[in-house]
Amino acid sequence: MINKIKNRLREELEKSFKEKYNQEINIVVEEPKSSSLGDISIPVFSVVKVLRKGLDSVVEEVTTFIENTSVRSLFKEINRVGGFINITLDRIAFSKMVIEENVDVLSKKYSYGNNKTVVIDYSSPNIAKPFSVGHLRSTIIGHALGNILDKLGYKVVRINHLGDFGTQFGKIIYAYLNFGNKDLVDKNPIEELVKLYVEFHEMAKDKPEMEDKAREIFKELEQGNLEYKELWEHFREVSLAEYMKVYDMLKVQFDSYNGEAFYNDKMQAVVDELKSKNLLVKDEGAMIVDLGESMPPALIQKSDGSTLYITRDLAALFYRKNNYDFEEALYVVGNEQKLHFEQLKAVIRKMGYDYADSIHHINFGLVLQDGKKMSTRKGKIVKLEDVLREAIALSLDYINEKNPDLDNKEEIAEKIGVSAVIFNDLKNYRTNEIEFNLNDMVNFVGQTGPYLQYTSVRITSVLEENDFVYDKLDYNLYALDHSFELIKAIAQYEEILLKAKEEYSPSVIAKYLLGLASYFNSFYAKEKIVVEDDIERNTKLCLISIIRNILNEGMELLGMQVIKKM
Numbered sequence: 001m002i003n004k005i006k007n008r009l010r011e012e013l014e015k016s017f018k019e020k021y022n023q024e025i026n027i028v029v030e031e032p033k034s035s036s037l038g039d040i041s042i043p044v045f046s047v048v049k050v051l052r053k054g055l056d057s058v059v060e061e062v063t064t065f066i067e068n069t070s071v072r073s074l075f076k077e078i079n080r081v082g083g084f085i086n087i088t089l090d091r092i093a094f095s096k097m098v099i100e101e102n103v104d105v106l107s108k109k110y111s112y113g114n115n116k117t118v119v120i121d122y123s124s125p126n127i128a129k130p131f132s133v134g135h136l137r138s139t140i141i142g143h144a145l146g147n148i149l150d151k152l153g154y155k156v157v158r159i160n161h162l163g164d165f166g167t168q169f170g171k172i173i174y175a176y177l178n179f180g181n182k183d184l185v186d187k188n189p190i191e192e193l194v195k196l197y198v199e200f201h202e203m204a205k206d207k208p209e210m211e212d213k214a215r216e217i218f219k220e221l222e223q224g225n226l227e228y229k230e231l232w233e234h235f236r237e238v239s240l241a242e243y244m245k246v247y248d249m250l251k252v253q254f255d256s257y258n259g260e261a262f263y264n265d266k267m268q269a270v271v272d273e274l275k276s277k278n279l280l281v282k283d284e285g286a287m288i289v290d291l292g293e294s295m296p297p298a299l300i301q302k303s304d305g306s307t308l309y310i311t312r313d314l315a316a317l318f319y320r321k322n323n324y325d326f327e328e329a330l331y332v333v334g335n336e337q338k339l340h341f342e343q344l345k346a347v348i349r350k351m352g353y354d355y356a357d358s359i360h361h362i363n364f365g366l367v368l369q370d371g372k373k374m375s376t377r378k379g380k381i382v383k384l385e386d387v388l389r390e391a392i393a394l395s396l397d398y399i400n401e402k403n404p405d406l407d408n409k410e411e412i413a414e415k416i417g418v419s420a421v422i423f424n425d426l427k428n429y430r431t432n433e434i435e436f437n438l439n440d441m442v443n444f445v446g447q448t449g450p451y452l453q454y455t456s457v458r459i460t461s462v463l464e465e466n467d468f469v470y471d472k473l474d475y476n477l478y479a480l481d482h483s484f485e486l487i488k489a490i491a492q493y494e495e496i497l498l499k500a501k502e503e504y505s506p507s508v509i510a511k512y513l514l515g516l517a518s519y520f521n522s523f524y525a526k527e528k529i530v531v532e533d534d535i536e537r538n539t540k541l542c543l544i545s546i547i548r549n550i551l552n553e554g555m556e557l558l559g560m561q562v563i564k565k566m
């Protein structure tokens, strides 16, 4: 909200100068060096420079203009210090505006996105391979970004670009047909398919002809061999069913599950277009696009004619542009694919498409356990479903310790456990590595998901026992230091949402919510809320109700669950 006031002030001042002098002058509106000087500060040096007038007369003129702006009623004091004009907000007027704008924060949908479309490619695990912790990060970050963009008024298309194609399927099909077991695969698809894949490689060491056979199988699969296609479909289906368990627990959904295979019949067009634009170069039998000194070339087609990951990504991008006419295309994928997305953009640019700059690789860091890269435990696959169950079990232990008589303990433990994992990820700026320690993340104290949920529950329990109405408020009370701290925090919410979008990082919201919760908790420790005086009680209840609404909505944007009791 303060930013809105500042922007309004800047625009109106610039307009006043334009009208009077017919000159464009950039007015700077900033925060004062110290909060004791006020809330807003305007250095006038840029005006002095353009108008070539003395400092005193410029200060006087700017001050007069400020006096006539539409936001004047929100200011209590306007003071000059040298070449700066410092403004102190009128706490009462400001509080009134903040409360009025946030009473219905939950039903508010912003229109910053103008209904423009953003496609987000996230999660995107590889069929017949485990859903890794990297895919978990992608799922959590992508889902939250989708929610935030939606709140800001964008049209969001959520795409799970499944890794369901590639030469490995030739190997898996070969292994399955020669030494696989259907029942085992159906019962435990991913584990068994991974086993078959590993076994294939062990055996192929002594029997290199297996590799050729697998290549042949894949080629036939690409060309539509029915038996292979059926098997591939089966593997895809059973794998997806396993991923779905994780998605259900996380409450994540997608608009499209079109994976790499979907683009199988759309790749020739890409190759043809590259050819016609004279971008394809033959290199030892393969087809590449040269990307100059700064990057290795993009490998588009292998010597045997099969296409590659980037070819499928090009086809997918064109498909998305044509079908969704996106304003932005986001790819939530780990740091290790940085080069791949740089190449993708570079090829698009070379092809002459101007939307290369609207493609963003939303990268993220590794997941660590005890400081080491977390992926497999002694060669065993870590099943994410089991990890989430462990988080839930730990949350249930906590409840049993703190509030053993709580109703629906299991259901609440599930909401706490899963949300804890989500928050542990999102409280970190995405490109940083994150430490995965279940005990730390389900803790009810500290910078955790349960701490936020607990703060919300605390407020809810006060609100449920007391009635309040928004039209009987004493704004003088909001001007007092403890309350005004909360008013200022509420005022930041909209700007925080915008910043999260700008940085494509939900952590901006996560950190803000931690601050909001801690402001509330210290307010609650210092101030009695349910006081005798009707107006004072009502005024305080309304304030904490808005805090609770923002906490709840913020948690939901992150993909967490809100609870009423814990």
Ligand code: ARG
Pocket: 121, 123, 124, 125, 126, 161, 162, 163, 313, 316, 331, 333
């Ligand atoms: N399946 C890939 C992997 O697990 C991620 C795909 C990301 N999306 C994309 N369009 N390339 O590494």
